[in-house]
Amino acid sequence: MTKDDVVAVIVENILDNLDDVEEGEIDTSKSMKDYGANSLDIIEVVSTSMRELKIKIPRTELADIDTIDSLADKFLEYVNK
Amino acid sequence: MKKIGIEKMNIYGGSLSLSQKDLAIARDKDPEVVLRDYLIDTRSLIPPYEDTVTMCVNAALSILTEEDKKQIGMLIAGTEGSVDFGKPISTNVHSALGLNPNVRNYETKHACYSGVAALDTAINWIASGLNKGRKALVVAADFSRKHFLKDHEFVLGGVAAAVLVSENPKIIEYELDKKGTWTTDVYDTFRPSAKAEMGNNEVSLFSYTDAIEGAFLHYKDNVGDVNFDEYFKYNIYHTPFPGMSFQAHRVLCNLQRKRKKAEIKESFNEKVMPTLRYAQRIGSCYGASNFVCLSGLLKSVPDITGERIGMFSYGSGCIGEFYSGIILPDAKKMIEDLSIDSELDKRKQLSVKEYEALENLRESYIENPDFETDLSILDNWYDKYYKGSGKLILKKVDNYFRTYERV
Numbered sequence: 001m002t003k004d005d006v007v008a009v010i011v012e013n014i015l016d017n018l019d020d021v022e023e024g025e026i027d028t029s030k031s032m033k034d035y036g037a038n039s040l041d042i043i044e045v046v047s048t049s050m051r052e053l054k055i056k057i058p059r060t061e062l063a064d065i066d067t068i069d070s071l072a073d074k075f076l077e078y079v080n081k
Numbered sequence: 082m083k084k085i086g087i088e089k090m091n092i093y094g095g096s097l098s099l100s101q102k103d104l105a106i107a108r109d110k111d112p113e114v115v116l117r118d119y120l121i122d123t124r125s126l127i128p129p130y131e132d133t134v135t136m137c138v139n140a141a142l143s144i145l146t147e148e149d150k151k152q153i154g155m156l157i158a159g160t161e162g163s164v165d166f167g168k169p170i171s172t173n174v175h176s177a178l179g180l181n182p183n184v185r186n187y188e189t190k191h192a193c194y195s196g197v198a199a200l201d202t203a204i205n206w207i208a209s210g211l212n213k214g215r216k217a218l219v220v221a222a223d224f225s226r227k228h229f230l231k232d233h234e235f236v237l238g239g240v241a242a243a244v245l246v247s248e249n250p251k252i253i254e255y256e257l258d259k260k261g262t263w264t265t266d267v268y269d270t271f272r273p274s275a276k277a278e279m280g281n282n283e284v285s286l287f288s289y290t291d292a293i294e295g296a297f298l299h300y301k302d303n304v305g306d307v308n309f310d311e312y313f314k315y316n317i318y319h320t321p322f323p324g325m326s327f328q329a330h331r332v333l334c335n336l337q338r339k340r341k342k343a344e345i346k347e348s349f350n351e352k353v354m355p356t357l358r359y360a361q362r363i364g365s366c367y368g369a370s371n372f373v374c375l376s377g378l379l380k381s382v383p384d385i386t387g388e389r390i391g392m393f394s395y396g397s398g399c400i401g402e403f404y405s406g407i408i409l410p411d412a413k414k415m416i417e418d419l420s421i422d423s424e425l426d427k428r429k430q431l432s433v434k435e436y437e438a439l440e441n442l443r444e445s446y447i448e449n450p451d452f453e454t455d456l457s458i459l460d461n462w463y464d465k466y467y468k469g470s471g472k473l474i475l476k477k478v479d480n481y482f483r484t485y486e487r488v
Contacts (some may be wrong), residue, residue, distance in 0.1 A: 017331075017342050019243055038118050040328040041342075043286050047294075059287040 001053075001079050006072045009035040009052050013045045014068075048070070053079055082257060085207050086250030086406060088216065089149075091142035091419055092373050093241045094363045095224070096466045097126035097459070098428040099436045101235065101364075107433040108230065115235055120323035120357060124238040124364030125428065126436060127224055128462065129443040130474045133162045133241070134173040134485060137220035138473040139245035141178055145218075149245060150179060154215030155206055156186040158370040159195030161224045161272060163188060164483065174220055177473050177485055192270065192311040193319055194396025196221030196242060196368035201402075203246040204255055216247040221396075223367030226278045227282035233282060236322035238364020242372035251411040253390070254373065261403040263295030270397040275448050285397065286328070289321070292401025293329050293393055294336060301405040306353045313391035313405065315352050315382075317374040321395075323360040326374075328354050329393060331378040353380035362425050370394070379408070379416040386410045429462055446478070453477040 011026055012034065021035050032042050046062060055078040065071050100120045105112040116122065127136065137158060158171040171186035189198040195218065203217035224239025248344055251266035269288045270280035301307060330349045334340060358377030360366050366373045371392050378390070387409045394402045431439065439458070446452055456463040467474060467488050476484045 016339065019342060039283065040118075040324070040331075043290055043328065044331055044335070047287075047290055048339065059284055062287075063283055069413070079159060 001076070003072055003076050005067070006053065006075045006079060008051050010045065010068060010072055010075070013048045013052075017041050017044045017048070026068070030068065031066050043054065049075065050066065055079055082253050083208060083248050084250060085204050085246070085248055085257065086254040086409070087244050087252040088247040088250050089144045089245040089415065090252055090372060090376065091140050091144045092245050092359065092369060092376050092421055093136055093243075093429065094421075095125040095126065095127040095131065095136070095239055095424050096428055096462070097128060097439070098123040098362075098425075098430050099126055099433070102428060104235065104436075108234065110235075118324050119235050120327075120361055121235070121364045122361050123361075123428075123430070125224070125240055126439060127239055128439065128458065129446055130456060130463065130476075132164055132475055133158075133160045133163060133222040133224070133291055134170045134177070134483075135473040135475055136222035136224070136239070136241035137170065137174045137243065138177045138485075140222070140241040141174070141220060142216065142471065142473075144243060144245065145178065149216065151181055152211055152214075152216045153180050153184055153218050153245075155203060155217040156180065156184050157189055157199035157202055157217065157219050158186075159197075159219070159221035160223055161188045161190060161192050161195060161197040161368065162225075165189075172486060173483070177487065178218075180218075191400055192397035193223075193321065193367050193370060194394050194400050195223075197371055197394035197404075198396075199368075200244065200246065202431070204257065207246065208257060211294070212248075216245055216250070219244040219246055221368035225365060226272075226276065227444055228278070229437060233280065238322075238363055240363045240364060240366050240369045240373055242369035244372055252379070252415050253406040253408055255404065255406045256389075258387070259300065259405050261296045261298065261300030261303060262400065263292050263299055263402075264400045265291070267397075267399050269399060276444065280397075285321070286325075288397070288447060289319075289325065289395050289401070290328065290332055291331050291397055292399055293403070296393065296401035296403040297333055297336065300405075304468070307394045308355055309324065309333050310348070310381055312389065313352070314357060314385060314388035315378055315390050315393045317356050317371055317378065317390060318353065319370045319393055319395040320357070320360045320366050322352060322365055323357045326357065353372065359421060359425065376416060376419075376421060379412050380421065386411045386412070387438065391393075427466065429459065429466070431459070435459060449478065450481045451479055
């Protein structure tokens, strides 16, 4: 699986879980908060993405991640483990 | 199998409140966002002459008859706010309510799961037959500690519930064989001393989410592959703050079938919002949460006799439990006979300054071996609300001995 595949899963879940966001407008160098996500939205995006990618990451490792890109990098580490 | 469930129930949301909007403005936050995300309009506060003992008693007083008091054989108090490390508050509650002496009693602790842990123990005692027809009284009470200027200052509250559990239920019958449990060792929120309350918001939200998923999957292991959307008429979730129930519902909706937020909102408005009627006025409901939401649901909707309700309890630390029950024919009437709405209306709304002074005063009492509670605070609120009401208050603490009094 490539990083693009992981990003695609995350973006799909962002579109499902945030109101009023269009696919083309998501810049992965930004945080989900920039698109109006509250902390509950972020948790759902992270949880559903991990479920789909069949990975489990300790929450402590996710605490300091602030952009969609860095979330994808972290997911990728576990996908390829 | 015997029919076991709640025969009588009441909640007590304290005598004071604070507007969430006022707090948001005082803390320089956008009130609209605060109200929308947390779904709390007001939070309950209690004066320093109340504690978890008085709250439990003040919830139970109005529903127990003299006959009930004779028939109670077990009293369990769920709390994470006990006033003593050894002596359980169930003993204070037992004496203040004037129950008979042959009552097993103790506390249960598992953060906000404490009330359902107590309920579960009561149900099992009755199911075993060892109760010999006697009833169990479950009480649960908690209130927030002082958290000025913290993010989680917007998710505080306090409430007590009193629940009479018997083999003659009138409100809800629990489905004893339908349950799912999930646990893990985590430090999400915890109370390591009589004053400190530690927590990590993010860890807490994640562990709650893991627990509801784990508990519901275990429920399905035990019950069968039920369709989440069809099996439950309404869903009650633990409310550390009512807004969290949206996340809980979203997890279970998406487990059944992935869908857009807008569709989940629609389902949430129909199946969960009616349960939040009182939680939105109380704030965090701690161990009494499932009972507060059950009361809110029954008051908000027309007769729902025979309908199945899904319930989820969560205790930090942590544990999640998913269970279900069926609403009984007398439930609507029983809840209408209570005056929960008007009791909440009677609370005195404090300014942010008054709230801060109140919490500072309470903190000065904690672990203090000698003090007499000041009944003159808040413009003699005691005289207006408590005096002559028969409610229980904490009068004084003398060399750590606590004196309570019905006033």
